């Protein structure tokens with residue numbers, strides 16, 4: 001059983017795959033307590049893998065985004081294999097502090113201050129910008145680097161930072177801008 005906060009169908013609002021239809025599987029609970037966290041994830045119900053898959057298969061999209069809370073607290077190779085056998089493309093949103101099972105198709109690492117990174121591979125880095133030094137994150141082994149305003153509040157500062165550090169790209173939380181989930 002895995003503790004699930006919600007499963008919903010929407011567009012990926014952030015980062016590289018912005019605009020892509022996806023089923024979000026939000027796991028419950030987290031090992032960090034970021035002061036800016038925009039998600040209520042503590043509530044949840046225990047679900048079997050069969051029930052999770054059945055819910056995911058209600059929607060036509062191939063992309064499934066594992067998020068939370070911190071999904072790495074809950075997932076393993078069994079769930080990854082199950083979703084792959086169903087033909088799904090698996091993405092994960094993680095704070096990077098825990099190792100992941102092999103085979104996830106797209107890893108989005110959003111490192112947090114004070115969180116020690118344990119990931120060996122990642123596809124994109126997505127930093128929530130609060131004016132911090134980005135240099136340490138630039139050493140991470142990702143192909144894409146995104147800087148995201150915090151709660152849509154400091155967009156001008158984030159744009160200025162990206163213009164000054166052009167290795168980074170702007171990620172807006174587009175779902176919030178168009179008021180979808």
Ligand SMILES: C[S@@+](CC[C@H](N)C(=O)[O-])C[C@H]1O[C@@H](n2cnc3c(N)ncnc32)[C@H](O)[C@@H]1O
Pocket residue numbers: 030036037038039067068069070071093094095096109110126127128148149150151152173
């Ligand atoms: C809610 S977290 C869940 C996954 C994982 N715990 C993590 O932090 O990556 C999903 C994404 O939202 C970002 N996020 C959380 N609160 C935010 C906020 N107030 N403004 C912008 N992005 C935020 C996180 O950095 C992460 O990239």
Ligand SMILES: Nc1nc2[nH]cc(C(=O)O)c2c(=O)[nH]1
Pocket residue numbers: 010011012013014039067068093175180181
């Ligand atoms: N539309 C939409 N896109 C998202 N991308 C990452 C999200 C998350 O909370 O992990 C999220 C979310 O909550 N909604």
Ligand code: SF4
Pocket residue numbers: 030031032033034037038039041068069070095112
């Ligand atoms: S690591 Fe992610 S889910 Fe956990 S508190 Fe931070 S932003 Fe929220």
Ligand SMILES: [Mg+2]
Pocket residue numbers: 038039
């Ligand atoms: Mg969100």
